[in-house]
Each structure stands twice: as C-alpha cells, then as structure tokens.
Amino acid sequence: MSEIHVDTDAPAIEVRDLHKSFGRNEVLEGVDVQVESGQVVCVIGPSGSGKSTLLRCVNRLEEPTSGRIFVEGVEVTDPDVDLDELRSRIGMVFQQFNLFPHLTVLDNLCIAQTKVRKRSKDEAAEVARANLERVGLADREGAYPAHLSGGQQQRIAIARALSMTPDLMLFDEPTSALDPELVGDVLDVMRDLAAEGMTMMVVTHEMGFAREVGDSLVFMDGGVIVEQGDPAEVLGNPQEERTQAFLSKVL
Amino acid sequence: MSAPPVPTPTPTRERGARASARSPRRRAEISRYVQYAVLALAALAVGLTADWATLREQFFNGEILPELFPRIFTTALRNTVTYTACAFLFGLALGLVLALMRLSSVGPYRWIATTFIEFFRGVPALIVFIGFYYGLPIAFPGRVLPGGTLGVVTVALGLVGAAYMAETIRAGIQAVPKGQTEAARSLGMSHTRAMVSIVIPQAFRIILPPLTNELILLTKDSSLVYVIGLSLADSELTDFGRRNLSQYVNLTPLFAVALSYLIITVPLSVVVRRMEARADRAR
Ligand SMILES: Nc1ncnc2c1ncn2[C@@H]1O[C@H](COP(=O)(O)OP(=O)(O)O)[C@@H](O)[C@H]1O
Ligand SMILES: [Mg+2]
Numbered sequence: 269m270s271e272i273h274v275d276t277d278a279p280a281i282e283v284r285d286l287h288k289s290f291g292r293n294e295v296l297e298g299v300d301v302q303v304e305s306g307q308v309v310c311v312i313g314p315s316g317s318g319k320s321t322l323l324r325c326v327n328r329l330e331e332p333t334s335g336r337i338f339v340e341g342v343e344v345t346d347p348d349v350d351l352d353e354l355r356s357r358i359g360m361v362f363q364q365f366n367l368f369p370h371l372t373v374l375d376n377l378c379i380a381q382t383k384v385r386k387r388s389k390d391e392a393a394e395v396a397r398a399n400l401e402r403v404g405l406a407d408r409e410g411a412y413p414a415h416l417s418g419g420q421q422q423r424i425a426i427a428r429a430l431s432m433t434p435d436l437m438l439f440d441e442p443t444s445a446l447d448p449e450l451v452g453d454v455l456d457v458m459r460d461l462a463a464e465g466m467t468m469m470v471v472t473h474e475m476g477f478a479r480e481v482g483d484s485l486v487f488m489d490g491g492v493i494v495e496q497g498d499p500a501e502v503l504g505n506p507q508e509e510r511t512q513a514f515l516s517k518v519l
Numbered sequence: 520m521s522a523p524p525v526p527t528p529t530p531t532r533e534r535g536a537r538a539s540a541r542s543p544r545r546r547a548e549i550s551r552y553v554q555y556a557v558l559a560l561a562a563l564a565v566g567l568t569a570d571w572a573t574l575r576e577q578f579f580n581g582e583i584l585p586e587l588f589p590r591i592f593t594t595a596l597r598n599t600v601t602y603t604a605c606a607f608l609f610g611l612a613l614g615l616v617l618a619l620m621r622l623s624s625v626g627p628y629r630w631i632a633t634t635f636i637e638f639f640r641g642v643p644a645l646i647v648f649i650g651f652y653y654g655l656p657i658a659f660p661g662r663v664l665p666g667g668t669l670g671v672v673t674v675a676l677g678l679v680g681a682a683y684m685a686e687t688i689r690a691g692i693q694a695v696p697k698g699q700t701e702a703a704r705s706l707g708m709s710h711t712r713a714m715v716s717i718v719i720p721q722a723f724r725i726i727l728p729p730l731t732n733e734l735i736l737l738t739k740d741s742s743l744v745y746v747i748g749l750s751l752a753d754s755e756l757t758d759f760g761r762r763n764l765s766q767y768v769n770l771t772p773l774f775a776v777a778l779s780y781l782i783i784t785v786p787l788s789v790v791v792r793r794m795e796a797r798a799d800r801a802r
Contacts (some may be wrong), residue, residue, distance in 0.1 A: 304746035331700055354707075355705055356704070358705070360705035362702065364698050366696075366698040366699060366701065366702035367702075368702070368721075369721065370720050370724065378787060379717075380708060383708060383712055383716060384706060384708055384712070429705075492532045
C-alpha cells in the first residue's frame, strides 16, 4: 500500500470501540468518537481518565489494543498503513511543547517540511514565515526555544505543526503547562484556527474555550465516554452523575 | 516475658551543646592549620632526603635534552596525535553503531553489541594490542590491514575506545526526553530520520564532556602500541622515550615525554571543565 486515498466525505476522525491496556491496566474500555471535517471537538475529564491515550492512539503514538480508527477514511489501525505519511497530515501539539532545543525557531518549522514533505528550503521557509506570522511571532525566527517564554514556545509548536499543512490537529492540554497570564495568547491562536475551519480535537481544562469554540464536547471518566454533545448543553445541564460531580469541582 | 529494659537516654543534646562552645568555623580553621603543618613537614622531609644533584642529572640533563629535539615533536608527538585522532574517529563511528544496536528492538543486535562491549571493556588494552598484532595474521593469513602501522593502531585502539564510547553514547541518547522523539514522529519523521536529525544531535551535546575524557584516555592508551614493534618513523612518544632511555641510560627522555603528553591532555581537560561549567550554568 503506497498511495493513501483520502475520502473527503468520510469523517475527519472516526474511533470505533477503542480499547487500550498498559500491561494489565485497561486505560480505554471501548471508546467511540467521531469528528466531522471542520469541527472542533473538545475532550474533558479528570486526570488519568484516558484523554491523552485516546488522542495519542489517533496518530498511533500509542498502539491500540483493539478497535479501529479511521482518519479521513484511511484506517490508522491497518498494520500496512504508511504511518509516516499519515502522521504528516495530522498535526499534534503537546502539553510540554516539545520544540527541538538544538534548532532555531525557523529550523524547528522547516525540518519536517524538507525531510518529510520534501519541500525545497526556500519553499519551507516561506511556509514557516507565514505560520510564524499567523501565531504572532514573526520576529523570533532566529531565536532558540530556550530563549522563549512558555506561551511563545507553545505558539511556535502550533506553527510547527501547521507548517506541514495538516488536514486536522490534535491538542493535548496545550495550555496546562503555562503560567495563567500566557494562556490567553495560545487560546487566541487556537480560536483563529477554528474560525478558519481547521478540524481540531482538543483535550483541555479550559471550559470557557470548550463552550465558546467547541462544536461538541466529550466528557471522559475511567476510560469511557460518559457523556457527549453540545458544549453548552453538557456544561450547563449535565445528565450524568459523574459529569455533574466533575463539573462541580472545576467550574 | 520480662518487660523490655528501660533505654538509657544518650545525652546527645548536652554533648552537642558542649561541642558548639567551639564554633564550627573555629574548628575548621584549626583543622586547616594542622593540615598545612603536615604538608610542610612532608615537603621538608623530601627536600632533605632527596639527592638533588643526582635527580637533576637524571631527569633534567642539560646535555641530553637538546638531543631529543626536534624529533620528539616532529615524529613522536605527531605520531601520538595521529594514532589517537584516527583511533578516536574510528571508535566514535563504531561506538555510535554499537550504541544504536544496544538500543535496537532486534534481539541479536543487542546481544552482539553487549558481547562486544563487555569483551573490549573487560580486557586490558595491552592484551587487545598483542592479540591483534599476532592474531590477525593467523586468522587471516596473507591479508594485511590497509594503512600499515596506522591501520593496525587505528583499528586496535579504536576497538577499545568504541566499547567505552558506545556506553557513553547510549546513555546520551537515553537522556534525550521521549517527547522529542514523539514530536518528531508526529511530524511524520521515520524512526531513523528522528534519530539522525533530532535525537543524536542532542545526545552529542550532552556527552561532549565524557567523550573528550575518552579522548584523553585514548591518548594515554596509544602508548601501548610500542608492543607491536614500531619502526623509527612510526615511533610515538612512549616508544621514543624507551628508545632514548636505553640509548642514554638516563631518565631525561622519559621526563620530556611525560611533559609532551601533558601538552595534549591538559588543554583537553581544561576544555572538558569549561564545557561542564557551561552545562551547569545552563541548568
Ligand atoms: N506509557 C504508559 N505506561 C503505562 N501506563 C500509562 C502510560 N500512559 C498512561 N498510562 C496510564 O493510563 C491512564 C490514563 O492516562 P492518560 O491517558 O494520560 O490520562 P489523562 O490524559 O486523562 O490524564 C493513567 O492511569 C496512566 O497512569
Ligand atoms: Mg493527559
């Protein structure tokens, strides 16, 4: 299987009966999620409920134990799938940024473009600069990550993912490692991205963002999806006891 | 059952209180004076008992010293540097391969690398040299390593260096946070590409100081090549020292050779200390 045939009518992400165990610890106990193209789905839930694991299964940073996952109609869980090609179309943003500390900001944004996408140096730099502009850091292309604030690093990390021109983006608690005053800038970038129609799956504790930007909200607890639906509905009028208990603690 | 004996309270608190009557600073001062006095006595004893005239004659002989120049630099020091540099580069390349084999998910790769590393770390370099020199012609009759003496030294010394460097490199690779590989893979990089472009460059920054230390050790281990019997032109510092030692029946050549080693090793060790200081500050 060399060519991947993207089905544009298929959901951007489709997760069917996903199970994941670490040793004897079953972390995901049958999860079904669907993200339509252009949608923003936010995932909330207590720590340890399996949110990161779910997200990391979507681009197979974590190997699912059973179940099937499709991205734009291509089966991610197919053992013969070209994972590298698939991942290059799925942007991922981590809680700890994970910028490459030995490379400048510009090189952070260019390296995968040239080595994976096989773009020319000039073309890659052009794409990179456009994305730096987008996250409001056009003046920092020569800096090293260590010289940037956490908020700037996370915006660079978003720009790095965007430079691959991905079809969808996964965010794993992108603002959880940030000082409170730096959260807003990162959320603004994500808000713009959503407004431009990017498909996004966002694990977050920012209920305001989930309510305002999310098309759908998923509440996870103990490795299962307890409740999902319209964010305002789920947040304002939770039907399940576990959702009510969680929200009463965080709101 | 008898009742447990009543523990006699140790008067720690009182003892502590009495000791602190002499402040820790004052005690440290006294201790330092005692140390100085001992050092001064030792120096005096050496100075009085040593035979200075003979020492001078034997170690800094003004007639022999000029005879050693310029060969000690143009031949001996140069050969030592060449042997060490070639062995280091060969060992570094092989060490990187061994480190990646040790980290491989393929069992046989791990076993081969582990066996190699344990063997060459556990066997004295001198034995490796002798075995290499006499063993190769027996194992591969009629064949010789390219590069003559330099080839033999590069491979023999490089094998020893590779075993040590492999462990250093492996530790460096493992010290690079897992998030770096994950970020690279999530951008679509293959395992190899992530290693080459992201992990290995960061690992080498971490291990630059221990690798430089390895270079110092290799410089000294290069002295063992005399066992393979060097021609005059291939002679390195130690071989040079030994030849002149027997020629002049005087220790001056050896002393000059020792100083020549320091010309290589001291700057390297200063570099290591600088790098470590910089790494400390960056933390
Ligand atoms: N690599 C791993 N090895 C073993 N257990 C893991 C691993 N990653 C996560 N877990 C476990 O899986 C559970 C869910 O983790 P995670 O998906 O990170 O939850 P969340 O992101 O909701 O906080 C936790 O109990 C965690 O300890
Ligand atoms: Mg998490």
